[in-house]
Amino acid sequence: MDRVADNVAPRVSSNYAESTRRRLSKKQAETVDRLTRAGIEVLREREFSGLTIREVASRAGVGPATAYTYFSSKEHLVAEIFWRRLQAEPAPIDAGLDRTARVLKVLRSIALLVAGEPEVSGAVTNALLGTDPDVEHLRGRIGREIRQRLAGALGPDADEDVLETLEMIYAGALLRAGMGYDSYANIAEKLEVSARMILE
16 A cells, blocks of 8 residues: 555545534644644554654644644544545445445455554554544444445345444454454455355
């Protein structure tokens, strides 16, 4: 995966005009954008354990107090980074594919969002397991987005049990990769095997 920052945290757009805590002005959205980009830089250098909001703020050129008005914790910041990356990656639905192929394409695209960056991928798992209310809010958004993509891939007659099972195998795969049992690239392959067992 290309590790250029522009491909990691997209430029400010209307998708990001609303933060976890409040609606943002253009200037505020630009500040949040700088903070998420700086967060990725720090993660790549220090991993999750070395990430601090204070250092991210310094790297982004804003005061720590300003950074804390947008992000309540480093977990909140990392969850926002993942949410932005997910939003920047369009759902890969291809009407020419059969149901199984569509689902596999969705699962692979989500699993590979952080595949080339072990520092970021480990941080995402740690962050999403947090109890910070702002993380819980983003976790809900992320879960709804993934569910919507899987439901779209399954088609209008999607079986609720199948949909929930696919969500569970994705969540389990994310946890397994984040715990270091396997790489995200390998997890993407294993997700496909599991999904085929369910769908075929």
